Amino acid sequence: MVDEWVAWHRRYDRRGDLLRRLDVVQARIREALDAARPGPIRVVSLCAGDGRDLLGVLAHHPRARDVRARLVELSKELAARGRRRARSLGLSRVEFVTEDAGLTDALDGAVPADLVLVCGIFGNIADADVRSTVRHLPELCAPGATVIWTRGRFPPDLTTSIRRWFRASGFAERSFTSVTGTTMSIGSARLVGRPRRYRSGVRLFTFLPAPERPSNRARARLRRGTARGAERRGERARAVGVGGIFLRAREPRRLARWYRDRLGVAVEGQVADLTWLSPRAGHRVGHTVWATLPDDDRDWGPRGATAMVNYRVRDLESLLYRLRRDGVNVSPTIEWSAAGKFGWADDPEGNRLELWEPPRNYRPPERPMPME
Numbered sequence: 001m002v003d004e005w006v007a008w009h010r011r012y013d014r015r016g017d018l019l020r021r022l023d024v025v026q027a028r029i030r031e032a033l034d035a036a037r038p039g040p041i042r043v044v045s046l047c048a049g050d051g052r053d054l055l056g057v058l059a060h061h062p063r064a065r066d067v068r069a070r071l072v073e074l075s076k077e078l079a080a081r082g083r084r085r086a087r088s089l090g091l092s093r094v095e096f097v098t099e100d101a102g103l104t105d106a107l108d109g110a111v112p113a114d115l116v117l118v119c120g121i122f123g124n125i126a127d128a129d130v131r132s133t134v135r136h137l138p139e140l141c142a143p144g145a146t147v148i149w150t151r152g153r154f155p156p157d158l159t160t161s162i163r164r165w166f167r168a169s170g171f172a173e174r175s176f177t178s179v180t181g182t183t184m185s186i187g188s189a190r191l192v193g194r195p196r197r198y199r200s201g202v203r204l205f206t207f208l209p210a211p212e213r214p215s216n217r218a219r220a221r222l223r224r225g226t227a228r229g230a231e232r233r234g235e236r237a238r239a240v241g242v243g244g245i246f247l248r249a250r251e252p253r254r255l256a257r258w259y260r261d262r263l264g265v266a267v268e269g270q271v272a273d274l275t276w277l278s279p280r281a282g283h284r285v286g287h288t289v290w291a292t293l294p295d296d297d298r299d300w301g302p303r304g305a306t307a308m309v310n311y312r313v314r315d316l317e318s319l320l321y322r323l324r325r326d327g328v329n330v331s332p333t334i335e336w337s338a339a340g341k342f343g344w345a346d347d348p349e350g351n352r353l354e355l356w357e358p359p360r361n362y363r364p365p366e367r368p369m370p371m372e
């Protein structure tokens with residue numbers, strides 16, 4: 001059991017995809033620490049491995065000394081590695097315990113926590129255990145706590161249900177990201193409902209034997225031909241319209257006012273919504289958003305684009321798969337939100353493209369502001 005997970009951690013050294021997942025997890029941890037109120041920040045990590053996600057952030061974060069963390073990890077070797085790293089960083093309030101993280105007893109005295117990490121678990125346990133873990137999470141959380149979780153989106157994709165279970169348990173989604181060209185995904189959610197009373201002795205989950213784990217079953221299936229499927233679907237995937245035109249701005253509202261006053265663009269706030277009308281019936285069939293956006297609103301790419309065209313696409317993931325295969329620089333992540341899925345890439349001249357697949361039930365906003 002232990003050896004297996006030590007071997008799994010070696011994939012961090014060899015495989016780009018796990019490192020890209022780590023980048024996203026660490027970005028979410030950083031966001032949670034940046035937003036934390038002054039004073040102690042309590043963190044728990046279930047099945048923490050060697051704790052590189054949290055420790056890698058604490059190594060450079062100004063709030064590192066405020067963090068009191070308990071990382072629960074069954075493997076003695078991985079926990080020992082984590083302890084050594086924490087010690088070398090001078091993090092005396094970060095402890096590793098080698099206990100069963102599936103039982104809440106391992107968290108006695110460490111919760112309620114402001115940040116709960118549930119990474120690398122949901123692909124190794126039964127669906128019913130995923131659901132029950134999510135339902136119990138408010139018992140581990142302080143008010144407003146953030147939970148960061150991961151799960152592969154291999155078929156059948158459980159992430160839609162997981163996100164729904166989070167909502168049903170009193171969480172609001174902060175982000176849901178998938179790593180392009182892989183099945184990996186990372187969710188983060190904030191507890192907006194009331195925390196519930198913590199109890200010891202609650203069984204959250206049990207790791208399944210290796211052959212029965214959803215992640216292992218999926219790996220075998222994926223080896224058998226998913227690439228071919230993506231290839232086929234990729235041929236149908238394409239841009240079907242311009243979804244938006246975005247200008248990057250230091251002062252977005254001010255810049256939008258400039259366009260309104262000087263050019264008469266029908267801007268409301270920072271946004272103008274340009275409607276596509278069907279030539280025959282005259283009804284709305286789509287829209288293009290024009291907007292000024294702040295620096296941190298979008299992935300503006302390695303060259304720091306100052307403007308970006310958003311293309312509305314069919315089958316974003318297959319399209320990104322094909323672009324990557326053809327050597328196009330594609331952003332490592334896909335962001336999911338209520339407005340749909342978003343990905344990014346660069347054209348051969350280095351212009352940034354945003355690719356957007358609206359949700360199936362997508363309806364343009366109610367109030368169009370037509371331009372002649």
Ligand SMILES: C[S@@+](CC[C@H](N)C(=O)[O-])C[C@H]1O[C@@H](n2cnc3c(N)ncnc32)[C@H](O)[C@@H]1O
Pocket residue numbers: 002005008046047048049050051053072073074075078099100101102119120121207
């Ligand atoms: C997929 S790895 C994830 C490690 C880490 N969270 C990450 O994302 O890099 C799963 C980890 O869970 C540990 N583990 C398995 N069963 C456990 C249990 N019942 N309690 C605590 N740790 C467990 C394994 O030793 C392994 O390090």
